[in-house]
Amino acid sequence: MLSFLSDNDKVNKHADIAVIGRIPFDSEIDDNNTPKITTQNFIENKKFTQFLQQVITENVGDSDPQLQAFAKYYQNGWLHVADARDPAVWGRIPYPEDIFGMVQVKDGQIIQGTYQPMPTHRIITTKGLFVLSDPLQKKLLEKLIKLCV
Numbered sequence: 001m002l003s004f005l006s007d008n009d010k011v012n013k014h015a016d017i018a019v020i021g022r023i024p025f026d027s028e029i030d031d032n033n034t035p036k037i038t039t040q041n042f043i044e045n046k047k048f049t050q051f052l053q054q055v056i057t058e059n060v061g062d063s064d065p066q067l068q069a070f071a072k073y074y075q076n077g078w079l080h081v082a083d084a085r086d087p088a089v090w091g092r093i094p095y096p097e098d099i100f101g102m103v104q105v106k107d108g109q110i111i112q113g114t115y116q117p118m119p120t121h122r123i124i125t126t127k128g129l130f131v132l133s134d135p136l137q138k139k140l141l142e143k144l145i146k147l148c149v
Contacts (some may be wrong), residue, residue, distance in 0.1 A: 061111075
C-alpha cells in the first residue's frame, strides 16, 4: 500500500482514503529489496483520487499563490491546475496526464466553484507519483490527518 501517512494502524483503519494505491505482492523487487512501482502494476485507489480532487476543489482559489499569480497574468479564461512532477515549459500546456483539472479565471481572479477535474490525470506516470504545489499538498495532508485520527 502507498500512503502519505506513516502510521500503519491509521492507514489500515482508513484505507478508503489513506491509501493512494496498491501494487500486487508478486511485483518485481529493486536493488533495495523494495517492490518497483510502475504504471503497469500500480492499482489506483479511486476513493483516494476523489478525495484528492475534493481537496483541490475546496482550496484551489485561495491557498496557492502561484495559481493566483497565473490568474493575474492570464486575466480571463481557464487555468490548468498542473501536476508538478513534470512541469511544462513556460507557455506550453502540460501533458493531459499531468493536469489535475482546470479553474475559471475572470478579471485576474480565480472564480470559486468553477474547478473541473480532468479525467485524464494519472496518479502515477513514468515520471513518478503525482506532485501537488506545496500549499495544496499541505491542505491534502492536513485534511487526511484530520480525517484519520
